[in-house]
Amino acid sequence: MxxxxxxxxxxxxxxxxxxxxxxxxxxxxxxxxxxxxxxxxxxxxxxxxxxxxxxxxxxxxxxxxxxxxxxxxxxxxxxxxxxxxxxxxxxxxxxxxxxxxxxxxxxxxxxxxxxxxxxxxxxxxxxxxxxxxxxxxxxxxKLFLPGLTKLRLLREQGFFGRLLSVRIDFGWWVFDGEQVPAQRSSWNYRQADGGGLVLDMFPHWRYIVDGLFGRPTAVTCQLRTAQPQRRDERGQPYQVDVEDEARALLDLECGAALEINASWADRVRRDDLLTITVQGTQGSAVAGLHRCVAQALGTTPKPGWNVDVPVAQDLYAQWAPVPDVVVLKNxxxxxxxxxxxxxxxxxxxxxxLLAAARGLQLVEACHASHTERRWIDMPVLTAG
Ligand SMILES: NC(=O)c1ccc[n+]([C@@H]2O[C@H](COP(=O)([O-])OP(=O)(O)OC[C@H]3O[C@@H](n4cnc5c(N)ncnc54)[C@H](O)[C@@H]3O)[C@@H](O)[C@H]2O)c1
Incomplete structure (x- = not known):
């Protein structure tokens, strides 16, 4: 010892x-x-x-x-x-x-x-x-967060059946520094300093997708700059030369579709700043950073579509919390x-670093897709 x-x-x-x-x-x-x-x-x-x-x-x-x-x-x-x-x-x-x-x-x-x-x-x-x-x-x-750990456990237990789709919703409102100081450093909004939402966040999405749902094979992506002018830490105005919003659609090797909606110009109305919604033939789940709720096929209600009256069911109440069954640290x-x-x-x-390079493969494919306005294939990346 x-x-x-x-x-x-x-x-x-x-x-x-x-x-x-x-x-x-x-x-x-x-x-x-x-x-x-x-x-x-x-x-x-x-x-x-x-x-x-x-x-x-x-x-x-x-x-x-x-x-x-x-x-x-x-x-x-x-x-x-x-x-x-x-x-x-x-x-x-x-x-x-x-x-x-x-x-x-x-x-x-x-x-x-x-x-x-x-x-x-x-x-x-x-x-x-x-x-x-x-x-x-x-x-x-992010793979070690309680919410994502619950998703991984559900997946390993076969809860979802055949995976149909995944949706990643991410973001919040980042102030532009005019009246309220921005809550992210200004380098995040300058290309020369390695800024941009895709370079910042899509490496996360890639290892989450690889780790929980399997390899993505192709992507199409649209980028936007919602707030083109900001003030930095010293109150000086500067031009934003990177995207602060990205919307991507990925094909997964398993046949499922995966959608990413990421924005720093988003006033949030959902369960968490990051939510991952997984739909499968046997069950579905929505995970935030910590909490996760699930709905199995056997407890799936049968909604009816009636535009003449407000929806009668409490749609949120139809999901059961996934309990904390493993002890996790930070x-x-x-x-x-x-x-x-x-x-x-x-x-x-x-x-x-190979896993890291896969993240950058997704980043570059997203940029190429936006610039060329088309789907970009992502071949298997190996060390050799
Ligand atoms: N894993 C995650 O979820 C996660 C979350 C946030 C940030 N990050 C990553 O961590 C890194 C830092 O992010 P942060 O939010 O802490 O940023 P930050 O702006 O708070 O910190 C940046 C650090 O870099 C230093 N720095 C800035 N310019 C420099 C220069 N020219 N030379 C040497 N040092 C310089 C600063 O002094 C500071 O210590 C980024 O690469 C970011 O992508 C990862």
Whole structure:
């Protein structure tokens, strides 16, 4: 029963998702519990070093959470063989160059999504990591959410029968910064910084679709920019040069149709900010981030269509909640634990850079479909 230290270079964790989810809720939470218990009884104890550009922010973050090590010198951090894993959650466009430097320095890599702006860059990172025998992973946190876990359990139990269709509804209203400050950073709305709703969100949809419903084979997509002018963090106006709405239709290998409605200009009236509606011959379900409701064939009511009177049935009341039957931790932490097990015990890697490249294949197919106004096929993507 030994404790094995794992030095982790954490880059970009002064950002929103890096601080809250990766540093505090994942790496430090695991460390506070004495490390991740491994199959042989050992514990893997994460020891982070925070890396970024702003010394004041880094020092304050380290102090606030009792982290002993921080630096603005990424080269020095990468040169230290005692830190084996590189993690990045900074802005998207900078990630491929950083990841390549880390691989060159002999580090394993675990990266926020999207791992790169293009599929070709992701494939190049995959090849580089494989060539050096380094382990690689991309954050796939959404698969570990309670709502999606319930969907996965229903699917594995055969609840849906033959899968007919899936609908992903995602989004909320993002203020433009005129009177109310925007609740997303301005880089999200600039192409040069890796912005755009498709690049941001469709990598999630791809691993969710692959993981829960099977491979998508083709896509057609329409993009829109609902709010073309915004004000940034300093109140300066800027032009948005990316889409903030995307509507896509995918063919799945299993024969089902999958629809995605994603928008940052959406005043929400549904169960959650993300809902996934699954229709099958034997049953249907609607999952949000946490909750999930289901309706089986045997309890499916028989609605009648009568435009002369308001609908008589309470349509929401006809769905039964799917109970919480498994204990889950924070979804980012569960994703970290899965990757750390892959790193330390050679457990399976379901979150490889190849999976990340598949996400970017969908991103590029959506852009091509919109530009060329046609369906785009997505061939099977392999490492070779
Ligand atoms: N897994 C998820 O669901 C999820 C959710 C949100 C964000 N993300 C991803 O995480 C990343 C960060 O998103 P966020 O919402 O935390 O953004 P953020 O704007 O809050 O943070 C971005 C971080 O990058 C740093 N940064 C910005 N420009 C930089 C530059 N030129 N050089 C070096 N560092 C720079 C910032 O200082 C900050 O630390 C993005 O790639 C995003 O796609 C993933």
């Amino acid at each position: 030994a404790t094995r230290r794992l030095g982790i270079i954490m880059h970009g964790v002064t950002g929103r998702i890096g601080t809250n989810q990766h540093l505090v809720n994942s790496v430090l939470a695991i460390a506070k519990e004495g490390g991740l218990p491994l199959a042989n009884g050992d514990r893997l104890l994460p020891d982070p070093i925070l890396v970024g550009r702003n010394p004041e922010k880094l020092a304050a973050l380290a102090r606030a959470h009792g982290v002993a090590r921080w630096t603005t010198d990424l080269d020095a951090a990468l040169a230290d063989p005692a830190d084996e894993l590189f993690f990045d959650s900074a802005f998207t466009a900078g990630r491929p160059a950083l990841a390549m430097r880390a691989i060159e320095a002999g580090k394993h890599i675990y990266l926020e999504k999207p791992v790169a702006p293009t599929q070709a860059e992701a494939m190049a990172m995959l090849a580089a990591a494989e060539a050096r025998g380094r382990k690689h992973g991309v954050v796939q946190d 979804s980012y932490r569960m994703a970290w634990e899965a990757f750390l097990r892959h790193l330390a015990e050679d457990g399976p890697n379901t979150t490889s």
